[in-house]
Amino acid sequence: MANLVGDVSSAARILPELNGEKLFIQKGKGAWLWDDKGRRYIDTALGFGAVLLGHANDTVNEAVTRALSDSAAPSWAHVREHAAATALAKHTGELTKVMFTNSGSEAVHLACRAARAYTGRGRIAKMAAGFDGWFDDVSFGNVTSNEARFEDGARPATERTTLLRFNDFADVERLFAEDGDIAAVILEPMLANAGCIMPVPGYLKHVQDIAHAHGALVICDEVLMGFRLFAGLAGLREGLDPDLASVGKAIGNGVPVSAVVGKPHILQGFEEGRVARGGTFSGNPLACAAVSSTLALLDQSDYEQLVQRGEQLRVAIEEIFEAQGIQAVTSGYGNVFGIWHADVAPITYEEASKVANPAFTKALHLALREAGVLMMPSPYGRIYISFDHGDEVIDAMKVAFEQAAVKLRAEFGSP
Numbered sequence: 001m002a003n004l005v006g007d008v009s010s011a012a013r014i015l016p017e018l019n020g021e022k023l024f025i026q027k028g029k030g031a032w033l034w035d036d037k038g039r040r041y042i043d044t045a046l047g048f049g050a051v052l053l054g055h056a057n058d059t060v061n062e063a064v065t066r067a068l069s070d071s072a073a074p075s076w077a078h079v080r081e082h083a084a085a086t087a088l089a090k091h092t093g094e095l096t097k098v099m100f101t102n103s104g105s106e107a108v109h110l111a112c113r114a115a116r117a118y119t120g121r122g123r124i125a126k127m128a129a130g131f132d133g134w135f136d137d138v139s140f141g142n143v144t145s146n147e148a149r150f151e152d153g154a155r156p157a158t159e160r161t162t163l164l165r166f167n168d169f170a171d172v173e174r175l176f177a178e179d180g181d182i183a184a185v186i187l188e189p190m191l192a193n194a195g196c197i198m199p200v201p202g203y204l205k206h207v208q209d210i211a212h213a214h215g216a217l218v219i220c221d222e223v224l225m226g227f228r229l230f231a232g233l234a235g236l237r238e239g240l241d242p243d244l245a246s247v248g249k250a251i252g253n254g255v256p257v258s259a260v261v262g263k264p265h266i267l268q269g270f271e272e273g274r275v276a277r278g279g280t281f282s283g284n285p286l287a288c289a290a291v292s293s294t295l296a297l298l299d300q301s302d303y304e305q306l307v308q309r310g311e312q313l314r315v316a317i318e319e320i321f322e323a324q325g326i327q328a329v330t331s332g333y334g335n336v337f338g339i340w341h342a343d344v345a346p347i348t349y350e351e352a353s354k355v356a357n358p359a360f361t362k363a364l365h366l367a368l369r370e371a372g373v374l375m376m377p378s379p380y381g382r383i384y385i386s387f388d389h390g391d392e393v394i395d396a397m398k399v400a401f402e403q404a405a406v407k408l409r410a411e412f413g414s415p
Contacts (some may be wrong), residue, residue: 092261189235228250
């Protein structure tokens, strides 16, 4: 009998069986993963966005190995922590103060604590169907939950969390008219875990302006999108002026690390010891080595080429399905995007929940897996590409999608 609950330690790793077999990964390198049978796959999950330089990058691995040989847990202040914080802060604008944590969920949790401590208010507003971590407070209203869809006048809320409808300008104003206890609003550059729903022009800035006008802070949740489009925070590129941001995933290229970055006056309570924080492994030498080495490499990387490759792949995927008479459209950016079994990409979660087709994405996952590509099986999943997804890899992905589309034509094609 297996001792590991559900075969995994995170529910996101659960994949359907293929030909009666479960998938267990043995190793990864670059754009590729190998399973325990020696079969090779192009990876498009990439640590759910964490692996941007490609699996097992030699430079990052060497830096982490050196840190491990020096001591994984020296307990006290160590020589790598300040350097990693300085490297990160160079990329985060006015958010110049850094606190390291270990996971994106922890970073969001700590950012929410910072907002409550600074404002003296108790409630955090998050986007319905957004994913800001799995901790109890902010997992309220996650994608597919009953709370994620609500009517005017029936806003779901708990003592510590309330919900906003993404891309609904009027709903932001209603929220602050209804509730004077909002400490902060959490914003994502796009609703990534709901299938990469893009913000309509001006929406993110509108939320920020209304929040600030009512004395609430703005937290940019950049755990998924930070450093994905360029070496910095996606929200800053959108013209936002957040008070805090949570970052993670790509800043360590798969090594577990995350951080809260914030304006100095917002985090002063932590500096003075008035607000609690901790974590035995927060800012550990391995994580700090990963951050410093990863950011140095990202500063030298060609993001424009990466996004262009992804955009070409998106266009090719839509054309491949169209050739087989299958409705399919993508949403998101070149190096992180979702695929919808629809003719138009949704711009609200209500629209997304209506067109989400679990049968289609499961069938696509299985067909791609047989063709040597690993993709999330959820209708709200994403395709990621890394800097190691070169032209040959992208071409191989197109071939795999062509094979998959032929298999799906009978069930999902137009009559």
